[in-house]
């Protein structure tokens with residue numbers, strides 16, 4: 594699209610740089626990629642191609658919104674001046690103008706249709722989970738997350754917030770978890786999200802992901818991080834008094850580091866029947882159809 598391309602290439606990077614430059618005073622850049630920072634204006638630095646596209650879409654929308662707002666403001670100011678009482682002792686009795694009415698209906702509709710194109714493109718892209726290389730399942734609970742790795746031995750672990758008193762060097766308050774989700778870099782990960790009690794939402798800003806965790810149903814999304822590091826998020830659906838204390842920490846590592854972690858995790862989080870959590874995790878991936886049992 595011509596308008597979007599122009600905005601992406603020229604205006605958006607300028608605005609982004611202005612937004613990025615402001616909060617960088619007094620900050621280390623390493624922290625910037627992972628978590629919110631004081632005086633942050635823009636989004637967190639994207640860590641996936643999808644997040645970059647979502648950012649670009651947001652920047653384009655911001656420019657469009659500003660242009661519309663400025664146009665309407667100027668029109669209002671002009672109207673106030675042009676039809677002021679002192680210059681118009683006999684007010685106009687005009688009530689209809691067919692051409693203007695068609696224009697102020699048609700042009701906004703046209704703008705919405707143009708906006709819908711990149712918007713739907715992103716929406717469909719977020720749904721393209723078919724070719725993912727591994728699966729992780731996240732289960733929201735009051736107030737922590739449970740993660741399952743069905744492709745790597747089906748181990749399960751819980752991720753609780755690290756209390757203020759237990760924070761290690763470099764662990765951000767309210768965002769660090771005792772067990773991180775570990776994924777390999779440049780790998781398309783399918784994430785299944787559900788809940789065992791109330792509505793939660795699994796959200797990581799640098800992946801531009803926010804998925805509702807709904808009891809009794811499973812939502813799916815994917816992400817493919819292209820840089821290593823720890824990326825923090827939080828539950829983003831008001832889920833009770835501990836809502837602010839169920840953070841998400843995704844640790845993106847190299848494939849070798851991931852393989853080593855899987856070996857350790859299978860040991861550490863080995864699952865036997867008596868360690869099954871209560872209520873039991875919902876295991877949709879293991880549904881057996883009648884004809885499969887016969888073999």
Ligand SMILES: [Cu+2]
Pocket residue numbers: 733734792793794828829830831832836839
């Ligand atoms: Cu929650």
